Amino acid sequence: MSSPVWREEVPLAPMTSWRIGGPARAFCEPRTPEELLAVRRKAERLRLPVFLLGGGTNLLIADHGYPGLVVRYADRSRDLQSHGESASVRVGARAPLAGLARSTARAGWRGLEWAEGIPGSVAGAVVGNAGAYGGTIAERIERVEIVQPDGTAETWEPERMRYAYRSSILKGRDPTGPAVVAAWFRLDADDPVRLEEEIGRIAAQRRAKTPVGASCGSVFRNPPGDAAGRLIEAAGCKEMREGGAVVSALHANYIVNEGEATARDVRRLIDRIRERVRSVHAIELDLEIQLVGFGPAGARPDAPSGSL
Ligand SMILES: Cc1cc2nc3c(=O)[nH]c(=O)nc-3n(C[C@H](O)[C@H](O)[C@H](O)COP(=O)(O)OP(=O)(O)OC[C@H]3O[C@@H](n4cnc5c(N)ncnc54)[C@H](O)[C@@H]3O)c2cc1C
Numbered sequence: 001m002s003s004p005v006w007r008e009e010v011p012l013a014p015m016t017s018w019r020i021g022g023p024a025r026a027f028c029e030p031r032t033p034e035e036l037l038a039v040r041r042k043a044e045r046l047r048l049p050v051f052l053l054g055g056g057t058n059l060l061i062a063d064h065g066y067p068g069l070v071v072r073y074a075d076r077s078r079d080l081q082s083h084g085e086s087a088s089v090r091v092g093a094r095a096p097l098a099g100l101a102r103s104t105a106r107a108g109w110r111g112l113e114w115a116e117g118i119p120g121s122v123a124g125a126v127v128g129n130a131g132a133y134g135g136t137i138a139e140r141i142e143r144v145e146i147v148q149p150d151g152t153a154e155t156w157e158p159e160r161m162r163y164a165y166r167s168s169i170l171k172g173r174d175p176t177g178p179a180v181v182a183a184w185f186r187l188d189a190d191d192p193v194r195l196e197e198e199i200g201r202i203a204a205q206r207r208a209k210t211p212v213g214a215s216c217g218s219v220f221r222n223p224p225g226d227a228a229g230r231l232i233e234a235a236g237c238k239e240m241r242e243g244g245a246v247v248s249a250l251h252a253n254y255i256v257n258e259g260e261a262t263a264r265d266v267r268r269l270i271d272r273i274r275e276r277v278r279s280v281h282a283i284e285l286d287l288e289i290q291l292v293g294f295g296p297a298g299a300r301p302d303a304p305s306g307s308l
Pocket of ligand 1: 017051052053054055056057058059073093117118119120121122123124125126127128129130131132166170171172178179180181210215216217218290
């Protein structure tokens with residue numbers, strides 16, 4: 001069984017859109033289910049926890065990093081099968097979602113235009129049920145290829161993903177659990193010129209609404225019937241700051257790293273925003289982003305110290 005390069009103390013900040021976070025104790029980029037199994041077995045032998053990373057655009061990594069193995073599945077392959085007026089496209093976990101949206105639109109296939117401008121990988125989007133401008137992953141997913149920690153390959157129907165607003169059965173669960181290795185999407189034939197225009201419209205709207213600078217998109221989930229950004233703005237949090245982290249003046253649900261922000265700064269700012277929104281609106285905001293390497297799972301109880 002082949003094994004990908006195993007690297008140690010690898011900086012994770014450059015692999016995240018926030019540009020924040022310490023190193024991974026170990027880091028690997030398997031390209032096949034067999035390589036994935038090989039690195040998971042090695043992590044098990046070394047008693048290291050495993051975290052599955054995508055594009056790093058929906059998470060905050062602790063300043064001390066992750067005390068285990070970070071796996072970024074490397075398959076970016078794409079295979080489209082046309083059935084006349086419809087098509088199925090199979091995409092590797094690491095393929096960029098927005099790139100997929102653009103290339104399928106250009107080829108005259110409708111279904112993913114709404115994903116223009118959503119950074120990150122197909123796997124991250126499939127896990128988090130990414131969505132925008134009226135579209136979501138859940139509406140277009142046909143099936144998900146999964147590899148269990150013991151190497152068992154499975155194909156999941158959408159129902160098994162238990163999709164809901166920005167969530168699925170895989171979101172935020174035991175990170176050593178099932179890995180997404182590929183996903184299939186259902187597309188419909190349409191006029192490529194019209195689809196490209198639609199993509200252009202969405203890109204322009206995003207440019208106007210997205211703050212410049214390193215961020216993680218929306219930090220908090222929208223509570224039922226309201227928008228987290230509106231609540232945060234109305235609570236007077238715009239431009240609130242902790243160290244190098246600041247609440248965007250353009251979109252109050254974004255926290256921007258002005259260059260030197262730490263995870264500690266961001267967490268403090270998150271706590272202050274929550275407190276303010278609670279006291280002004282009596283609403284508890286839930287995080288949309290995921291915290292990685294914090295809390296009990298972030299401790300190094302079993303991991304052997306020193307060189308692996
Ligand atoms: C500027 C900006 C704008 C954004 N706009 C939007 C938006 O409009 N709509 C929206 O929904 N989101 C938006 N986001 C958030 C983010 O881009 C999406 O949530 C994206 O789908 C996350 O994908 P990722 O690959 O970066 O996942 P990551 O952040 O790397 O990971 C997210 C989760 O997926 C899990 N995961 C990753 N890979 C695998 C795998 N192979 N197998 C199993 N689990 C895996 C991780 O463990 C983690 O739990 C925005 C972010 C930014 C920075």
